[in-house]
Amino acid sequence: MKINPNGWVPVLLWDSGTMYECAAITIFLCDRHPEARLAPAVGEPTRALYLQTLVYFSNSVQNAFQLTYYPDRFANSPHGETGAKQRGNRRLRETWSVVNQQIGSNDWGITKKR
Template structure:
């Protein structure tokens, strides 16, 4: 059984969501960010980066949300959410997972934590917003031409990951879902029964 160290709505959300989708037994272990539990020595022993998520896999702590999403999709579901290594779409799937990490998650983190760069906060936010919005335009165009999912007709872990990142953008001046094809994907993903269960378990309400 898996054990997920999580904080409601944080990067652990996509891992929790896939555990539900894939019907994998798991235990939830809350990490109180406000109380700085993620910086406790006991947690840093599991995840030296001091962030969530951390997932115990066969008793070993693993981290990085995108990597964990890929691991779960590869291990379970008979390829339902991840093309197999020999599948022609495998390269595209891997490309999207890394693309989302670099072009959406990275600027979103800078938007929320501009102090990470120890520079002028407003300047960092302007740059992060420009990078994020440019990436959203590219994604929306791709979905318009090749959707409805990132891999066309095939749902993958990348779509779950993208949906989490769209949720994170909900309070930006122009959120990701404020574009026709990204908005359609968001509605489609939020209509899945697992999304309602995820929200129930994490006690979330916004962007439902």
């Protein structure tokens, strides 16, 4: 709770700081360790897709999961929880469908040297 007052994981602790929010942590770690080539560097053509996908997962797909895991947080009363969960399941299908279309028949294997 000291690191993330929301009470959520993940959190990151390193020698001189702490932070939360998985997309921010991912970007931070990729930027901090460029030698690992975990993400497209600033200026690389695929940088935009990397950022878009990362934020889409933490902002949209994750939000749909929240509806299904914690419907009580999205309903005004226990009566509304079933509806919130159903909406979450629909939203999960919608968001994963977007991911599925993006993947398409592209070869996403890391086969070529960047």
